Amino acid sequence: MEKYVLEELRITRVWLDVFADNTRAQHIYQKLGYQQFDTIPYDNKILLIFEKHLH
Numbered sequence: 196m197e198k199y200v201l202e203e204l205r206i207t208r209v210w211l212d213v214f215a216d217n218t219r220a221q222h223i224y225q226k227l228g229y230q231q232f233d234t235i236p237y238d239n240k241i242l243l244i245f246e247k248h249l250h
Contacts (some may be wrong), residue, residue, distance in 0.1 A: 210244060210247075221243065
């Protein structure tokens with residue numbers, strides 16, 4: 196997906212969200228180079244927003 200959006204769509208920043216209690220997903224995203232940059236309340240839960248700048 197990262198290669199496609201960079202090469203085909205020319206997008207250099209990808210972001211995703213994950214619920215705060217989903218620590219497994221957070222760990223995977225961080226291993227892939229995503230960094231948390233925001234939090235958003237959603238339906239009595241907290242969403243963590245991650246981003247990655249593609250080169």
